[in-house]
Amino acid sequence: MIIAEPFEALFNIALLLFLFWFTLHIWVDLFSDLPIIKDVLEGANILNSRWKRQVELVYIITYDILFGQEISFVGDAEKFLLQRKVSLQSALARLLVRKKMKRIEDLLHHYQTPDVSKPRYVRVNTLKLDVDSALIELRKQYMVEKDDLVPDLLKLPPKCDLHDHPLVMNGSVFMQGKASSMVAAALDPEPGWEVLDACAAPGNKTVHLAALMRGKGKVIACELNKERIKRLADTVRLSGSCNIEVFHSDFLSLDPKDPPYSKVRAILLDPSCSGSGTVAERLDHLLPSHAAGQSANVDETERLTKLASFQKKALTHALCFPQVERIVYSTCSIHQIENEDVVKSILPLAASHGFRLATPFPQWHRRGLPVLEGFEHLLRTDPVEDKEGFFIALFIREEGSVIHPSLSPDSSHLSLVERTKRKNLSKKEARIIMPTLFGGMFKMFLYSKPSFRVNLK
Numbered sequence: 001m002i003i004a005e006p007f008e009a010l011f012n013i014a015l016l017l018f019l020f021w022f023t024l025h026i027w028v029d030l031f032s033d034l035p036i037i038k039d040v041l042e043g044a045n046i047l048n049s050r051w052k053r054q055v056e057l058v059y060i061i062t063y064d065i066l067f068g069q070e071i072s073f074v075g076d077a078e079k080f081l082l083q084r085k086v087s088l089q090s091a092l093a094r095l096l097v098r099k100k101m102k103r104i105e106d107l108l109h110h111y112q113t114p115d116v117s118k119p120r121y122v123r124v125n126t127l128k129l130d131v132d133s134a135l136i137e138l139r140k141q142y143m144v145e146k147d148d149l150v151p152d153l154l155k156l157p158p159k160c161d162l163h164d165h166p167l168v169m170n171g172s173v174f175m176q177g178k179a180s181s182m183v184a185a186a187l188d189p190e191p192g193w194e195v196l197d198a199c200a201a202p203g204n205k206t207v208h209l210a211a212l213m214r215g216k217g218k219v220i221a222c223e224l225n226k227e228r229i230k231r232l233a234d235t236v237r238l239s240g241s242c243n244i245e246v247f248h249s250d251f252l253s254l255d256p257k258d259p260p261y262s263k264v265r266a267i268l269l270d271p272s273c274s275g276s277g278t279v280a281e282r283l284d285h286l287l288p289s290h291a292a293g294q295s296a297n298v299d300e301t302e303r304l305t306k307l308a309s310f311q312k313k314a315l316t317h318a319l320c321f322p323q324v325e326r327i328v329y330s331t332c333s334i335h336q337i338e339n340e341d342v343v344k345s346i347l348p349l350a351a352s353h354g355f356r357l358a359t360p361f362p363q364w365h366r367r368g369l370p371v372l373e374g375f376e377h378l379l380r381t382d383p384v385e386d387k388e389g390f391f392i393a394l395f396i397r398e399e400g401s402v403i404h405p406s407l408s409p410d411s412s413h414l415s416l417v418e419r420t421k422r423k424n425l426s427k428k429e430a431r432i433i434m435p436t437l438f439g440g441m442f443k444m445f446l447y448s449k450p451s452f453r454v455n456l457k
């Protein structure tokens, strides 16, 4: 007995401490959720005057029904509230949707006001102005610094609204994000080359190419969409570049062996993509139509699959230009299916044409997803950390590699008509000694596609 008493006392103290902790835990939980429980009860509109008088008890039982353990004791209050469990749950669901909408509204407000945390970038159009002069001019109004990675790119504080700035209005600088400005710089075309911008509108990267080439050589800007051609032509005019030719055409229908494409040394391929790396798209995904469940997901998967299929065809086609030495592929998408998967699928063909992956901006730390050999060559920017989600892959043809005429490009992406034409041509090629003048003209006739050069004047 003498020995048992201290144990009993200790046991009682431990039990008391446990009960105290347990009660405290429940009340802390309850009180942190109390505003929600009040709102739920109000939304469910189930309390009559009797239960309104015992509201504290109602709060505790409602808490248990919605978030707590099984209810072990069922008195009148429990019975009353359990019978209305469905109303309580739907009131809670409505409240959560309202809160989520509020969060989306807050996010929209945050992103739509100029006061965001994303720095502003302008790229100096070196065809019109040198970087130092641009710095002097912009520093009259803003804190400006040179970007540490991309040449000719200037970084300004997030709040700057430069839309009406004279340097923007007269095309001396272009408002262009950092990741977007990395693409033409990664391609790094040499002055005097012929370069093809395969999917060009609105033309930010086209005019960047022209500036990098210091106005020497030629940039061919190809765009399929008639409405967007006008925007492209405006951008080209504003840039003051004289060596850009705009073509209204489907990139997939350009014959790589036809002049003027046969001399193309570099291709910038920035095809249509989901845009999931941009703020507007990411917010769009939070909206109820997207969050509505299954059907939205199915649509989204289908859309991504279609986009990826076009992206693969376009990249495959780019590999077929006989003189091309560099190809840059970029998207503003965060999805693997539009990025690493596209690159992975064409790697064997690229290798057979003498191409290998190169490393654009080796000092940039964020690389591709590790789902293919050579992923470390790929470049990614993160939608949260870098404020935009971009992807860049750079292909370089090994020196001395040329496309042998027998290595006919993979034509699986071409239309049936196109494939038939090609097949017929090969038969004819066997009979006619090519290239003869007649043969060349005949080939040009067969390959001629509705591609319109746009007069910029």
Ligand SMILES: C[S@@+](CC[C@H](N)C(=O)[O-])C[C@H]1O[C@@H](n2cnc3c(N)ncnc32)[C@H](O)[C@@H]1O
Pocket (backbone or CB within 6 Å): 180, 198, 199, 200, 201, 202, 203, 204, 205, 206, 222, 223, 224, 225, 228, 249, 250, 251, 252, 270, 271, 272, 273
């Ligand atoms: C992502 S945007 C290009 C943005 C542009 N590189 C820039 O930085 O301003 C893709 C463009 O490709 C065009 N496009 C889509 N399919 C095409 C095709 N088959 N041939 C040529 N252009 C195409 C679209 O109309 C769209 O204007």
